[in-house]
Amino acid sequence: MKDIDCTGKTSRVINQEIRHHIQAGETDIRVQHPQARHNLGVAVLQQVSLTMSGSVGYYCGGLIDGPRIEVQGSCGWGLAESMLNGTVIVNQNAGNSAAASIRGGTVVVRGSASSRAGIAMKGGTMIVQGNSGYMTGFMMQKGTIIVCGDTAEALGDSMYEGRIFVGGRIADLGNDAVIEEVTDQDQEFLATTLAQYDIAAPASFQKIVSGRRLWQFDKKDFDTWREAL
Amino acid sequence: MCGIVGFLDKSGNRQAAVGQTLLDMLSALDRRGPDSSGVAVYADRGVDACVLRIKLGEHGPFETLADVVVERVKSLVSVSTVDLQGPSLRLVVTPPESPESLERAIEAVDSSIEVVSLGSRLDLVKQVGSPANLEATYAVSSYVGTHGIGHTRMSTESRVDLSHSQPFWAHGRADVAVVHNGHITNYHKMRRIYEQQGHRFYTGNDSEIIGLYLADHMAQGASFADALQTSLTDFDGAFSYLAASADSLGYVKDPFAFKPLVVTDTPAYVAIATEEQALRSALGDDFPVWEPGVNTVMTWTVEDGVGS
Incomplete structure (x- = not known):
């Protein structure tokens, strides 16, 4: 394992060191004392393991394709934003817009996620072990969100496609988000996926999908549109 | 931001x-x-102390204006400490009956003056x-x-x-x-x-x-x-x-x-x-x-x- 000490270094220098170690063939890299710096571990395209020994700031693991990143602390806004593939695990709480626009891979938040988690997801899976904030799954287009705890207001607001599973209480549903029955196939998927990350599954889940009423404009739905916009 | x-x-x-x-x-x-x-x-700071922070203007020198302001404040409350730090005049005074009228009286000295803060515990x-x-x-x-x-x-x-x-x-x-x-x-x-x-x-x-x-x-x-x-x-x-x-x-x-x-x-x-x-x-x-x-x-x- 290679260690990088962040003390006195900018994010740019730290990211260059990560890249340098990967090019030298290193597959296991530990970033020490990150102290919530922004943009750590962005755009890593190799299947390596990165460990952040502490909290990270905004956009950690953004634009990655392949690595496994573990954050041994909390994270700021835009965790794993636009990730193509890989795994990003945060051991504590996540800030606003975790897993924003991801196209694939898995994001796991072991604590709670803040507002707009899973915003505009285009694939992949986001798992929140704790609770999830306001507008979770806002405008999501594809992929799966699993929240084991409770969700705040406007869940799944204006989602186009994709599915959201909630184990706890739902404060309220967003525009055009509807509850659908959980299938046996869903149950199996939930059990397998959560077991993969050693997360105990809640007793039951509710499933939320798009009502598809916002797909085409219809004058009859004007109130829904006004609300959504 | x-x-x-x-x-x-x-x-x-x-x-x-x-x-x-x-x-x-x-x-x-x-x-x-x-x-x-x-x-x-x-x-x-104890019961009888109140910190008053007064901005004298954006550009100095401020010494002459500070003297005038201190005299004005002394006519209204008793002043125990006077400190001029850049454009900020810091006075420790006895608590005024009405913060608002003290403020008005001080700001009447010159249009460049603003009472930046006043409080028994606050210093700003x-x-x-x-x-x-x-x-x-x-x-x-x-x-x-x-x-x-x-x-x-x-x-x-x-x-x-x-x-x-x-x-x-x-x-x-x-x-x-x-x-x-x-x-x-x-x-x-x-x-x-x-x-x-x-x-x-x-x-x-x-x-x-x-x-x-x-x-x-x-x-x-x-x-x-x-x-x-x-x-x-x-x-x-x-x-x-x-x-x-x-x-x-x-x-x-x-x-x-x-x-x-x-x-x-x-x-x-x-x-x-x-x-x-x-x-x-x-x-x-x-x-x-x-x-x-x-x-x-x-x-x-x-x-x-x-x-x-």
Whole structure:
């Protein structure tokens, strides 16, 4: 394992060191004392393991394709934003817009996620072990969100496609988000996926999908549109 | 984009290194806005002491004007300490019967004068430039007390000078101060109403109205916490702000969750900042942080240190 000490270094220098170690063939890299710096571990395209020994700031693991990143602390806004593939695990709480626009891979938040988690997801899976904030799954287009705890207001607001599973209480549903029955196939998927990350599954889940009423404009739905916009 | 920070000691230490902690937090955030910076620190100074901070103008020299102002203040209350720090005249006085009339009397001396703060526990310094410059002028790191708030500003709409810097004291209400990150979009509408009621505005900065709002509601009998709570529905826009009174610290998080804020609430202290970096670089790695939920208010008081 290679260690990088962040003390006195900018994010740019730290990211260059990560890249340098990967090019030298290193597959296991530990970033020490990150102290919530922004943009750590962005755009890593190799299947390596990165460990952040502490909290990270905004956009950690953004634009990655392949690595496994573990954050041994909390994270700021835009965790794993636009990730193509890989795994990003945060051991504590996540800030606003975790897993924003991801196209694939898995994001796991072991604590709670803040507002707009899973915003505009285009694939992949986001798992929140704790609770999830306001507008979770806002405008999501594809992929799966699993929240084991409770969700705040406007869940799944204006989602186009994709599915959201909630184990706890739902404060309220967003525009055009509807509850659908959980299938046996869903149950199996939930059990397998959560077991993969050693997360105990809640007793039951509710499933939320798009009502598809916002797909085409219809004058009859004007109130829904006004609300959504 | 601004940086706001707050800290409250819960251990019962009345001499906590509040100035140093706020400065460390602000220094970690100064890239969010290097236009101006400031802190408000609260300390127990005994019953008969009240700190008065007066801005004499934007450009010196200030010595002659300072003498005139001190004479004016002496004619109204008794003055025990006089300190001229750059454009900021710091006086320790006996508490006035009416903070508002003392303020008016001082500001009548010259149009360049603004009473920047007044309070039995509050001391407030701010200026154009980075937190490092603030430290160079005011030695903020030496300020001790119970709690405080700080700000580093990137101006988006109004002028960059001392008056437009933050924290803003709630003019007319001893000890209440505010730091704000965001926009109050119904500012002009609310300002017009307050102006019709005779309130004076010192700046074109929308953040100034928060202090005025809190002062107004507390004057009508609302508690500090209640005033913060009602502000959530009365203000429009995307905002996170921190407010402090003689014994309390609180945050208000907007109904859209557009402006960042993180909190840690430990048995020893509560610390709040725009970004986690501020908390980590000032206070270390050994505590969890969380983002306040949308549309929420939380306050802590120095006496019990329990959040509600």
